[in-house]
Amino acid sequence: MQAVQDKISGLRERKRADTHARVHSAAMALFSRKGFEATTLDDIAIAAGVSRRSLFHYFASKEDIVLSTKAGLGDLIEAAVARRPADEPLLAMAENALTDMASDFQGPGPRALARLIHDTPALRSGDQARYEALEGRLARAMAARKGLAPDDLQTRVVATTAIGVLRMATGAWLASDDERGPEVHGKAAFAALRRTLAD
Amino acid sequence: MQAVQDKISGLRERKRADTHARVHSAAMALFSRKGFEATTLDDIAIAAGVSRRSLFHYFASKEDIVLSTKAGLGDLIEAAVARRPADEPLLAMAENALTDMASDFQGPGPRALARLIHDTPALRSGDQARYEALEGRLARAMAARKGLAPDDLQTRVVATTAIGVLRMATGAWLASDDERGPEVHGKAAFAALRRTLAD
DNA sequence: TGCAATATCTGCACTCGATGCAAATATGCA
DNA sequence: TGCATATTTGCATCGAGTGCAGATATTGCA
Numbered sequence A, B: 001m002q003a004v005q006d007k008i009s010g011l012r013e014r015k016r017a018d019t020h021a022r023v024h025s026a027a028m029a030l031f032s033r034k035g036f037e038a039t040t041l042d043d044i045a046i047a048a049g050v051s052r053r054s055l056f057h058y059f060a061s062k063e064d065i066v067l068s069t070k071a072g073l074g075d076l077i078e079a080a081v082a083r084r085p086a087d088e089p090l091l092a093m094a095e096n097a098l099t100d101m102a103s104d105f106q107g108p109g110p111r112a113l114a115r116l117i118h119d120t121p122a123l124r125s126g127d128q129a130r131y132e133a134l135e136g137r138l139a140r141a142m143a144a145r146k147g148l149a150p151d152d153l154q155t156r157v158v159a160t161t162a163i164g165v166l167r168m169a170t171g172a173w174l175a176s177d178d179e180r181g182p183e184v185h186g187k188a189a190f191a192a193l194r195r196t197l198a199d
Numbered sequence C: 001t002g003c004a005a006t007a008t009c010t011g012c013a014c015t016c017g018a019t020g021c022a023a024a025t026a027t028g029c030a
Numbered sequence D: 001t002g003c004a005t006a007t008t009t010g011c012a013t014c015g016a017g018t019g020c021a022g023a024t025a026t027t028g029c030a
Helices: A011-034 A041-048 A052-058 A062-070 A073-082 A090-102 A108-119 A121-146 A153-175 A182-197 B011-034 B041-048 B052-058 B062-070 B073-082 B090-102 B108-119 B121-146 B153-175 B182-197
Strands: none
Touching (some): A011 A041, A011 A052, A011 A062, A041 A052, A062 A121, A073 A090, A073 A121, A090 A153, A121 B121, A153 B153, A182 B090, B011 B041, B011 B108, B041 B052, B073 B090, B090 B153, B121 B153, B153 B182
16 A cells, blocks of 8 residues: 555556656655755656656655655664574664664665755654654564563663664764765764763 | 743833743643644634734744744753763763753643643654754763763763653653653663663 | 456645735834 | 834745545456
8 A cells, every 4th residue: 555565466566666666766866956845746746757646645745755765674673683692682682783784774875865864854853753663663673582571661771772873873974975884883883882881 | 033032121022922922822722622733823823813924923833833842951951961060970961960850840731742742743753853953962061061072972872872761751751640750760761771781 | 358346546626834025013212 | 203123914825735536547257
């Protein structure tokens, strides 16, 4: 219905996936050229060759065209947590799972997306809200991995901290002009956190 | 211009402050009765006895009517940090400053505001964005207090963590039905964090 | 192949938040 | 009192988002 298609059996699903991709890339191209606010839904509809009304059959909102790109993050985090040994200490588990996942986000594509979100206030608030959701996913995944209660306080605190570090690392990655991936900045931030606690 | 008046000398300033307050309380009453989305700007304008157009001379947006209530938080945090001894360890400084500040937010008023924001998705994203700004304020305040560089990594990590705890504590405070203030939940979360790091 | 059931696409009308502009009104001050 | 300035208001307009119903395309079945 709203997510990317899984079945590619029929012509219907194929066309739907095609249109979804066409709308998305047309919109992203316009956003990065003219900016998010200055691009209207009419612009996107024309560029993608669909009616304005149809856009809402593919994306819940203008914001969603951009932010749905990151929709898979939660699943990636869950999978990365599941790959960690269950007896790993909480903070190490969070750090290793997130840096594992973050290393997949290299290159110009993810960077352009992150920059667009970072530079557009309207997108930033929505993005923040998604980070909050990620905290919950990470906390529940770690609790499950370690056999703790889903609302375990310690686990949630660690999850909040780790996602906070992820946000910081993303910011540092965008600010830096070198070629290092976001996971390098994440490692540095986690190291600083450990240093603090060993005062 | 946009903030609450400081000069109350002339009639003009007094009337402006009055209208500001009248609009704000009329809006909050409607929001808590009918909900945020279901309340239109026309409803608010009529209830406050001003024109719809004038609302935008007092608040930047509908969201801002609610979220500007928390506008003073940043200054409160800065002030609370300034009151801490400069040689206090970073994490303790953040914890003490925030719990100091949080203890002022007791009672039904702050709770209703927090609940409204918590229960309204549109307000929640904007609120998240404000937390991000608070992280920056807290980090800079602590760095200044301790004579560190404003972008010191360790300080920023601690600030991010502490604001994360503040968010968690606010959630726990809303979820609990007892009379304890948010600072109690904050203390518990900080304790859990310390426990984790002493694994 | 033809046809009915079903899913998708589109246009239309409408609501609501937000903004620019200029006229009307109120206030401050000499 | 009267001029300069700030505030309020109405009006027109834009753009996002939604409900609805008819048009169009796809699928599965006879």
